[in-house]
Amino acid sequence: MLGFAFGPKILAGFLPGAIVSGVQMAISAANTGGAWDNAKKYIESGAMQDDNGNIVKKGSDIHKAAVVGDTVGDPLKDTSGPALNILIKLMAIISLVFGSKFAEIHS
Secondary structure: OOOHHHOOOHHHHHHHHHHHHHHHHHHHHHHHHHHHHHHHHHHHOOOOOOOOOOOOOOOHHHHHHHHHHHHHHHHHHHHHHHHHHHHHHHHHHHHHHHHHHHHHHHO
């Protein structure tokens, strides 16, 4: 839409910014989701201790909070990162396919 409305030069400026920010968002979403998932697994392995030196077990408040975090983290890890990757590729391909039309309209 940007190419049709404003021309190929605006689109050429928009795409690098969208790609750089999209890559950063995809990496951030995947890493955040993985961290929340690993936190729950770490607690469930029995390796975590609370401030008093007691082993944190399943069913504790800390474990319940980690389960909530994992519920948020799974969609980030499994869907948000890959979806942004597809979006970045789609923007670039559509711009290339319609690039000659953008140039024709605004020449």
